[in-house]
Amino acid sequence: MIMKSDLQAVLDQMRTEDRKTRIEPPTVDEMLAYRAGELSGDEEARVRELLICWPELLRALMTPYPDDDAETLPPEVVERQWTAMRSQIGASRGGRVLNFRNALTAIAATLAVVFGGLLWQAKMELLRPRALPQQILTSDVRRGGSDSVTTLDSRGEAYLLVPTLSDERTFERYHFEIVDAANPQRQVGSGDLPRPEGDDTLAVMVPRASLPPGRYKLILYGVNGERKEQLETYTVQVLRR
Amino acid sequence: MTKDERFEAIYRRHYARVWRYYRSCRVADDEAHDLAQDTFKRFYERIDLFRGQDEAVWPFLETIALNVFRNWLRAGKTAKRSANIVELDDPEFTYEPPAPEGPDYADREQAALRRGRLHQAIAELPKGQKDCLRLWMEGFTFEEIARSLRITLDAVKSRLRDARKALRERLGDQP
Numbered sequence: 001m002i003m004k005s006d007l008q009a010v011l012d013q014m015r016t017e018d019r020k021t022r023i024e025p026p027t028v029d030e031m032l033a034y035r036a037g038e039l040s041g042d043e044e045a046r047v048r049e050l051l052i053c054w055p056e057l058l059r060a061l062m063t064p065y066p067d068d069d070a071e072t073l074p075p076e077v078v079e080r081q082w083t084a085m086r087s088q089i090g091a092s093r094g095g096r097v098l099n100f101r102n103a104l105t106a107i108a109a110t111l112a113v114v115f116g117g118l119l120w121q122a123k124m125e126l127l128r129p130r131a132l133p134q135q136i137l138t139s140d141v142r143r144g145g146s147d148s149v150t151t152l153d154s155r156g157e158a159y160l161l162v163p164t165l166s167d168e169r170t171f172e173r174y175h176f177e178i179v180d181a182a183n184p185q186r187q188v189g190s191g192d193l194p195r196p197e198g199d200d201t202l203a204v205m206v207p208r209a210s211l212p213p214g215r216y217k218l219i220l221y222g223v224n225g226e227r228k229e230q231l232e233t234y235t236v237q238v239l240r241r
Numbered sequence: 242m243t244k245d246e247r248f249e250a251i252y253r254r255h256y257a258r259v260w261r262y263y264r265s266c267r268v269a270d271d272e273a274h275d276l277a278q279d280t281f282k283r284f285y286e287r288i289d290l291f292r293g294q295d296e297a298v299w300p301f302l303e304t305i306a307l308n309v310f311r312n313w314l315r316a317g318k319t320a321k322r323s324a325n326i327v328e329l330d331d332p333e334f335t336y337e338p339p340a341p342e343g344p345d346y347a348d349r350e351q352a353a354l355r356r357g358r359l360h361q362a363i364a365e366l367p368k369g370q371k372d373c374l375r376l377w378m379e380g381f382t383f384e385e386i387a388r389s390l391r392i393t394l395d396a397v398k399s400r401l402r403d404a405r406k407a408l409r410e411r412l413g414d415q416p
């Protein structure tokens with residue numbers, strides 16, 4: 001005679017033994033495919049074998065979903081569960097992942113403010129009217145051939161050179177050349193200058209990019225008609241920034 | 242409708258149904274509530290993936306519920322494997338309660354022998370009969386066994402009849 005308690009004990013033992021070798025139950029996809037009859041013969045046999053070892057899952061898989069019987073639970077129970085759920089999803093909303101997002105957003109916002117500020121500052125700097133510093137040049141003769149030369153102020157995008165004239169004669173116009181001091185054959189720039197009016201000063205504007213660090217000579221000529229006469233030479237230097 | 246409002250509507254409409262699903266899987270009342278909550282929490286995390294109408298949410302919820310249930314079963318097994326180690330010096334552990342009244346040693350030995358023979362007899366059954374018998378022992382109805390094993394109802398009855406006969410022949414009237 002087979003006793004029910006014996007059957008139950010043997011069943012428990014068989015389940016325990018099975019699950020020692022079949023630790024992993026089938027995946028949900030496998031289970032759903034099994035139920036839908038979408039598996040091949042071998043796969044179906046394998047999944048069935050696993051499901052027999054996990055009869056709780058087999059029961060869940062084969063249990064038809066109950067009808068929409070929301071009335072079976074008292075409303076206060078559903079309300080209590082909903083309150084608990086709301087606090088849970090509220091906690092998850094403020095959880096680690098979202099905090100991480102918040103932190104990223106905060107960093108991004110800070111960087112945007114900083115870079116925006118820097119950009120604005122740079123723009124304002126560019127828009128600010130600025131007078132180029134005049135570089136008063138003393139001729140080499142006046143300096144008595146001293147080694148000390150005029151160092152050009154590197155602020156701004158251009159140099160405003162103002163050579164002083166010791167020759168009191170006036171010319172129809174003036175001409176200048178800038179050459180490399182170490183290699184006078186290499187001309188860096190040249191141009192004509194109008195006759196000075198009012199304060200009797202000449203001014204030469206040279207883009208800073210035209211004068212890389214080094215030593216240069218500015219040679220000034222007075223021109224009358226076809227006749228061009230060298231008046232002064234000014235040595236200047238540009239230092240590395 | 243915001244995500245939270247949509248979720249609340251689905252939750253209120255389907256919570257009891259999910260809870261009943263777990264109850265029909267023979268899960269205890271409290272645990273069925275816990276599993277239903279887990280199911281809806283997962284659903285909330287994936288609600289953006291659900292593109293259908295809210296009335297058609299069941300297949301989506303079912304997949305999640307089955308997954309939650311599967312993980313719960315696995316976790317139960319894991320929990321047993323990773324049970325706390327008890328110190329041998331722990332007085333709670335060494336305390337021996339009075340032995341309850343029950344079968345004496347000879348009775349226990351006889352029961353062990355019976356069960357050993359039954360286990361052996363079941364193990365030697367043809368696979369089809371053994372599967373049917375195991376599910377029947379698990380409390381599945383004939384119809385549920387037929388659906389689960391994808392065989393006919395007559396096949397289930399036939400296999401179970403053959404299995405019982407084989408066991409009776411094997412075990413006879415042995416104690």
